[in-house]
Amino acid sequence: MLNTRTTLNLGPALMAACMLASAGTQARDLPMPDRGRLLATGGVKQIEGAGGGGLTPWATITGYGSEDSYGVNAHITQVSTQDYRLRTAGIAIGIADRLEMSLSTQQFTGSQAPLDKLELNQDTLGIKLRIAGDLVSDQDSWQPQVAVGAMFKRNLAVKGLEALGITSVKQLGAMDEHGIDYYVSATRLDLDHSLLLNVTLRMTKANQMGLLGFGGDKGNQYKLQPEISLAYLLTRKLVGGVEYRSKPRNLGVDKEKAYYDAFLAWFPNKQFSLTLAYVNLGDITIFNPKTQRGWYLSLQVGN
Known part of the structure; x- marks a missing residue:
């Protein structure tokens, strides 16, 4: 559940929250979701709550609502490696196959000494707008579907390290406890080749992802990071693929490396999807200096 004590002290985030509330009001005036889009074209839930793959957002808009409708869904995700566990839960709404808004919370915990009592929490408010192209109708051209988005993130107090006098990510070298990610995504679906x-x-x-704050002793500037997903439609209901996500290196205590995964996503119908992946998260901190590998499982329900 989201921590109700959290306050996003960001002007843009508050504006986006108002837009989310407004979107909910408008949704009540719309007809029931028509689920007019093709199965799996809404993607699954990305680990920060946006629609797309597991590690990276896509230009797709969550849900199956057509341009005259909307879709709403919720998800829970868990990633377990040798030393850590990450849990994510959230909700998202897609309006008119054009606008997406999401709200999610992440909990990161340790299981091996010296970080076995570690707990980090972060809330993320996301917004995405499709600005060009259509995933399905543009099959006769090379035009991808393109969307721009932002994620407003707020890191909460560090728990479990009080004995070391650490209660904030700033004490680990981060410059800020909150920040904003900006992104542009281009997604191309080739139905003839199921790619x-x-x-x-x-x-x-x-x-x-913000769990260790924003900026650090090695840099406090925005950095451009590429993220890539390649998926193949094994059947109409089963999708397999791989993902790559580049990461900045801002902290001396964290030899941050790129994320990778290989995934299978199952779409038995438009109300349910299940994603299983094997992930490589690289090094997390110098206190457990080994590559973190494990399993990713995500359940999404909605319309």
Whole structure:
């Protein structure tokens, strides 16, 4: 559940929150979701709550609502490696196959000494707008579907390290406890060959997605990070693929490396999807200096 004590002290984030509330009001005036789009074209839930793949957002808009409708869904995700566990839960709404808004919370915990009591929490408010192209109707051209988005992130107090006098990510070298990621995504679906390619370019200061704060002793400037997804439609209901996500290196205590995964996503119907992936998260901190590998499982329900 989202921590109700969290306050996003960001003007843009408050504006986006108002837009989210307004979107909810408008949705009540719309007809029931028509689920008019093709199965799987809404993607699954990305680990920060946006629609797309597991690690990276795509230009797709969440849900199956057509341009005359909307879609709403919720997700829960868990990633477990040798030393850590990451849990994510959230909700998202897609309006008129054009606008997406999402709200999610992340909890990161340690299981091995000296970080076995570590707990990090972060809330993320996301907004995405499709600005060009259509994933399905543009089959006769090379025009991809293109969207721009932002993620407003707020890192909460560090728990479990009080004995070391650490209660904030700033004490680990981060410059800020909150930040904004900006991105543009281009997604191309080739139905004839059952292939999907997505390229996302993200401007970010986030350390480990923001769980270790933003900026640091090695840099406090926005850095452009590429993210790539390649998926193949094995059947109408089963999609397999791989993803890559580049990461900045801002902290001396964190030899941050790129994320990778190989995934299978199952879409038995338009109300349910299940994603299983094997992930490589690289090094997390110098206190457990080994590559973190493990399993990713995500459940999405909605319309």
